[in-house]
Amino acid sequence: MESKNTEKLLDQKPEKMPPVGKLFVITGPSGVGKGTILERFFEDNKNIIYSISQTTRKPRPGEVHGVNYFFVSKEEFEKSIENDELLEWAKYSDNYYGTKKAFVLKALQKGADVLLEIETKGAQKIMEKFPDCITVFFTPPNLDELEKRLRGRKTEDEASIKKRMDTVKEELELSTIYKYTIENDEVENALSKLQAVYDYEKRPENEMQGEYCTENEAESEAGRE
Ligand code: ADP
Numbered sequence: 001m002e003s004k005n006t007e008k009l010l011d012q013k014p015e016k017m018p019p020v021g022k023l024f025v026i027t028g029p030s031g032v033g034k035g036t037i038l039e040r041f042f043e044d045n046k047n048i049i050y051s052i053s054q055t056t057r058k059p060r061p062g063e064v065h066g067v068n069y070f071f072v073s074k075e076e077f078e079k080s081i082e083n084d085e086l087l088e089w090a091k092y093s094d095n096y097y098g099t100k101k102a103f104v105l106k107a108l109q110k111g112a113d114v115l116l117e118i119e120t121k122g123a124q125k126i127m128e129k130f131p132d133c134i135t136v137f138f139t140p141p142n143l144d145e146l147e148k149r150l151r152g153r154k155t156e157d158e159a160s161i162k163k164r165m166d167t168v169k170e171e172l173e174l175s176t177i178y179k180y181t182i183e184n185d186e187v188e189n190a191l192s193k194l195q196a197v198y199d200y201e202k203r204p205e206n207e208m209q210g211e212y213c214t215e216n217e218a219e220s221e222a223g224r225e
């Protein structure tokens with residue numbers, strides 16, 4: 001997922017950015033296809049910034065530090081919790097995952113749209129802090145298909161597949177709390193639904209001035225952490 005527009009957009013002058021940034025949160029069970037769909041989504045949508053998370057998980061073949069994740073040690077992660085550097089974090093399948101606070105708040109302050117791809121507990125924390133964030137929950141056609149996708153990806157060992165599948169029922173039970181639910185049956189189908197959500201949320205009449213991005217709001221959000 002190289003082309004996440006991150007540095008390019010952050011380097012723009014504030015006056016060139018749209019006036020108000022929106023926070024999009026993409027969530028759903030592991031293996032449902034979030035990464036696959038987002039990779040395509042970012043190819044067509046250059047004005048939204050992907051928030052690169054921090055994790056203690058080991059990189060998979062092909063994953064790059066600073067592109068897919070910031071890969072850190074358990075000690076480093078715990079230090080960033082202590083130092084209040086994360087907007088949210090969660091322990092998932094024996095590893096820590098978290099969203100870098102300064103990065104997201106700075107991007108929102110500059111008026112950029114930001115997209116988080118995070119698991120459901122983290123998504124719920126973001127919903128509490130940013131009630132107007134736009135949440136999208138991806139569901140699989142069924143549990144067998146989800147497990148088939150997880151196995152087919154060939155990135156997880158048996159224990160990790162089991163841990164991931166163990167959390168799915170709980171994750172699906174809460175699917176109604178999100179603003180949008182999209183079934184990832186076919187990639188093209190799910191992608192066009194995500195695009196429709198984004199286009200709808202970006203319509204001028206749906207823009208809420210100052211929603212996240214006044215400096216005061218971001219500062220007080222940072223202070224509240
Ligand atoms: P996530 O990011 O949600 O963990 P991935 O994007 O890594 O999931 O997808 C898991 C696996 O499922 C990958 O091997 C991917 O190619 C496959 N996949 C994704 N979407 C679909 C789909 N609609 N139909 C079949 N396979 C899919």
Ligand code: 5GP
Nearest residue numbers: 030053054089090097098099117118119122
């Ligand atoms: P994976 O190990 O497959 O890359 O990710 C496992 C799960 O962690 C996925 O559901 C992914 O969305 C989630 N995740 C990735 N980054 C973050 C983050 O910063 N915070 C939280 N809470 N979850 C994350």
